[in-house]
Amino acid sequence: MGVAPTAGGALPGARYLVLASRLVPDRDGGFTISVLRRALDMAAAGAEITLLTVDPGETADHDTHRAEWVRRGLLGSEGSLRNLFDDARSDPSWLRRSAIPGRVPSSPWPTRVVTDGSGAAVLDLPVVSGDAAWHLTDAPVRIYDGDGDVIGWLPGFGGLYRAWLNAVAAESADGGAERAPVVVLCEARQIGETLVASGEPALDAGIRVLHTTHACHVLPPFQWDSPMDAAWQRWFEIADRFDGVLWLTPSQRDDVERRFGGRLRSFVVPHPAPVVSAPSDPVAGRIVILNSLIPRKRVDHVLRALPAIRAAVPAAHLCVYGDGGSGAQLRALATELGVADAVEWLGHVADPATRAWASADVLVLASTNEGQPLVILEALAAGVPVVAYDMPYGPRDTLAYGGGVLVSDGDIDALAAALIDVLSDRGLRSELSASGRAAAAAMDAAASMRALGDAVRTALVDPVSS
Known part of the structure; x- marks a missing residue:
């Protein structure tokens, strides 16, 4: 059976429902931004997109969120983001x-x-x-x-969510013509579990469900066979019921297949590198951190590396974008290490990339684990070199095409040495900047949409339930 393409050609013709738990400005870090960006890329590829959320907030709050996303250019129109409870309030007939x-x-x-x-x-x-x-x-x-x-x-x-999806899927977008197939991209594991659970009402047989992933699935020491928390264990028990599971990196997909075999229908659909229009005027020695101030991000490792970096590169200084529960502790550590005068704590900024990339000399990422960090893709697109720990998942796959330096995970001395090299060798920085831009151009939205299109096409032609 053939599947007609969208106008843009990358995605098969279908109605696409992108389902998330919530999409609230300045909440949930890169997850929220990645969901909205992917929806925009899908729309640009010619797909009919509706974003769906299930958080039981008030309609007035959701309206505020919609307006803010439109203002930031991350939502095409306020009507393209719907909420289950808003729909129930405005027209409960489906309920x-x-x-x-x-x-x-x-x-x-x-x-x-x-x-x-x-x-x-x-x-x-x-x-x-x-x-x-x-x-x-x-x-x-x-x-x-x-x-x-x-x-x-x-x-x-689960019954409530399935009833709503069935109602949304049954809507005719063009007033009564033959309905297009419906594809749900589920962006939240807890929601995904409810979609494939048994019970009434069942999800309509014609709906295809692809499940995205956004995070590392293992606990310390973050090896392929490391323990998993209860939520991931439960999700893996039912993940073979989805018409496709979308991983952000080949490394994570390979680790999952090594552990579970070929039980899941897996595809790699990476985040695309964005188009960054900020002018590039790097300030010599400016090291940028752009992440939450939480233990998983290991900002303390960068602070501990900073004395050695400053000894070799006196102009070195750290600009930290983000906030979080570890902020006070990290400020105290900077004072203890004698580097407080070389650290600027910029806190949460609604659109940090515009400010950060214009003046960054290098980006550093020292997390224990990630999914596929958007911040690396943004830095590469802006021509900012990246120094990152070789943690799961993302840095190794993303920097394989150039633009940065991988450091042995957790090695603070090696982290300092890599940052010294990039900051002190302007020729090296120039090479990394150029190769990073080229890598970002190859990892663009078109490449991501081609990968997504392959997954959707398989789901439509050969659904798991068939």
Whole structure:
């Protein structure tokens, strides 16, 4: 069976629903930005895209988020981002059609009522606490009619999510013509588990589900066979039910296949390097960190390397973009090490890249683990050399085409030496800048969309459920 392409040719013709738990400005780090950027790239490739979220916030808050994303250029229009609870408030007919009639099962959990603009109850949600997997509970979601009476129920969040997706998928985009196939790109593991779980209502058979991944799946010491937390273990148990799993790097896909064999239908769909328009006027010695101030990012390693770097390159100084729970501790460490005068703490900035890349001499990334760091791709596109620990996952795959220096994971002395080399050897910096730009050009949106198109095409022609 052939699959018609989109107008742009990279993606098969389909309705694409990009499903995330939430998309809130300045929350969840690179995850949120990567989801929005991919949706924009898909739209640019000619695909019909709708972004979907399931966070049970207020409509006014969601409207504020939509307007802000449009302002930042990360959302094409406010109408292209929908929320389950906004839809339920504005037109609950789909919810009432999906409700299972009859007696509502009992539940041990308290509930939270969701109301519409007039204050009338639309549905209520179980408030699951403790160690219970909230997203997998069958505790009933009660559904109300317009007069405040319960008319039925859905089995937990999973039943609610599946009912909504079925309703959205059934909508005709062009007023009644034959509907295009529907492809869901699920961006959140907990949500993904609910889509393929058993129970009513089942997800419509014609919906194809591709599941993206955004993070490292193992715990310390971050080897291919290292322990996994309970959430990842549970996800891997059901991941073979998806029509495709999208990994960001070949390294992570290979480690998963080494551990689990070929049980999953895996594809590599990397983040693309963005187009960076900031002028390049590097300040000599300026080392940039652009990440949250949390233990996983190991900013303390860079601070501990800084005395040696300054001894060799007196102009060296650190500009730190980001905030987080470790901020006070890191400031104290800088004072203890005698480098406080060489560190500028810039905090959270809504659009740090515009400021950071214009003047950065080098980017440093010292995390324990990543998925595929957007910050490396941004730096390469801006011609900023990268020095990064060789941690899983991302730096090795991304820097394989040039633009940076990999350092043995956790080796602070080697980190200092690599930064000294880049800062002191202007010829080396120039070479890395040029090779980084060339690498970024090869890892562009078109390449990412071709990879995604291959995954979608396989899902449409040969679904897992067939």
